[in-house]
Amino acid sequence: SQTIHQWPATLVQPVGSPLSLECTVEGTSNPNLYWYRQAAGRGLQLLFYSIGIDQISSEVPQNLSASRPQDRQFILSSKKLLLSDSGFYLCAWSQTIKGNEQFFGPGTRLTVL
Amino acid sequence: SQQGEEDPQALSIQEGENATMNCSYKTSINNLQWYRQNSGRGLVHLILIRSNEREKHSGRLRVTLDTSKKSSSLLITASRAADTASYFCATDVWDKIIFGKGTRLHILP
DSSP states (O other): OEEEEESSSEEEETTOOEEEEHHHHHHHHEOEEEEEEOTTTTOOEEEEEEETTTTEEEEOOOEEEEEEEEEEEEEEEEESGGGOOOOEEEEEEEEESSSSSOEEOOOEEEHHH | OOOOOESSSSSEEEEEEEEEEEEOOOOSSSSEEEEEEESSSSSSEEEEEEEOEEEETTTEEEEETTTTTTTTEEEEEEGGGGGGGEEEEEEETTTEEEEEEOEEEEEEO
């Protein structure tokens, strides 16, 4: 069976510090991968998605970046965090881009102080 | 721009009652999905309905789709305390899925 992991579960970082969130998927190959951000009490904002290694599409211009160094690893990074980067970050995978359900990780709660 | 919009934003009902949530969208779709999110957790897929389907059932869930009105509804029958969660509709737009802002459902004991 497939599983998706995210870490860390929670993170408190000062403004201006770097960020690295990791997501890994097990039990499937060549998944489509997604990073979402969810502000408190709000919906999901798609940040990045990837259909393959080193193939990243950015949805929202910001100070975040994503990388996919391996087939089942997706990393969200920032060189300098802003207060507005606080939120709940969710990683998800799917078999195809369109028409398939997405499977979500447990999320990372990021607080930027 | 927001593709799917859920209505109402929040809903409180007594345990045992039925809960209905609606989703409206703007552009043509191939399918529409509903997800549930418990507080502080990831989303869980509930049901997918294709554009050529009008109604779909899964356990206590019933989803309808009206493509002429660009709307969908999620009905949860005989609600339970464990149904307390946020519910999101998601529509496919080009090569990605767009989520609405969700309906927060609270089941009262």
